[in-house]
Amino acid sequence: MSAGAAGPVAPVPVTVLTGFLGSGKTTLLNRLLRDPALRDTVVIVNEFGAVGLDHLLVERSSEGIVELSDGCICCTVRGDLVDTLADLVDRVQTGRLAPMRRVVIETTGLADPTPILASLMGHPVLVQHFALDGVVTLVDAQSGAVSLAERHEARRQVACADRLVLTKTDLAPETGALVHAIRHLNARAPLVAVAEAGPGDLFGCGLMDPATRRADIRRWLGEVDHAEDACADPHCGHDHSHAHRHDAHGAIRSLSLTHDAPMSRADAEGFLDLLVLRFGAGLLRLKAVVWTAEDAGRPLVLHGVRTYLHPPVRLSDWPAGEAPRTAFVLIGEGLDERVARDLLAAFAHAPRIDAPDRAALLDNPLSLSSRGF
């Protein structure tokens, strides 16, 4: 990608796709990637959790997907992102990868996009090869208002956006108050409903300065900070100091649980129902790929966002090279790992010796904590 006889090669546009936990990033990306306008797009998926599931859920040959796991892209794996992009350049230059037309970085739902952009655009080599196209932020109409009120990460994602997408309006069509809250944080980015969002609405944000072919990041970050400082939300507990803003995500952690034998769909769903009951509002997100006894060749995918469990979906098969197994990823605050593991053991018919089994739990789920769960 260096200057050749035909002149300098244009930098590859990079889109950062963000949005709070479970807002619908992977779902939208899967739809967009089917559009011919997005061929030769490389997707970098970052996941907050030790067991990576998103690479299974993005419907793409593994060629075009790079997964950054077990940490959030805006803090612990930021260096990995830089290495990954540098590696992509190397692979194109050595002919091991077809030239890319675009890179989409799907962040974790907890990511603050600004440090990602700063490390990307502040890197002396990467800026020769990549240019920021824009930040696309999804807001879930069903739980977006709560997330914006409670989580500074959600507010930051909205404040940074160049394009805003409202998802799940089919589940929550009344969006007036939410749009008002969004506009308080970001008055300028075009906002589109997910059903109408195509590549032309989301890509080509025009951030790049045609003279320097670089995004004017300094001005842009300044705008974001200004938008955040304007936050007058009484629930806003966000830290306005730069020193701590990007370090961690408070008490939020992820738990990964796996099970290496098929389990019945009813057991998997029963386990998730009791998890939701036990962890309540502390549980922000759950994802599961289940190896079911009923249909062992087709993984069952389950998604929960806060206390809402989305209808399960069957994938057509296990991705090549993936041994079937069940994996659950839970993200939230105050999640007790022992409780989650004991519950799974009970539903996988291998309860801890002194713990109640599945039948006892289902019999009286409200007694969970008095039973040691």
Ligand SMILES: Nc1nc2c(ncn2[C@@H]2O[C@H](COP(=O)(O)OP(=O)(O)OP(=O)(O)O)[C@@H](O)[C@H]2O)c(=O)[nH]1
């Ligand atoms: N009804 C409805 N469901 C949606 C919509 N968008 C996404 N979903 C569902 O919401 C759940 C979560 O969607 P994902 O695309 O995995 O969300 P995500 O933002 O990638 O999740 P994280 O990576 O965990 O932050 C899935 O069950 C989707 O099918 C929508 O517009 N309407």
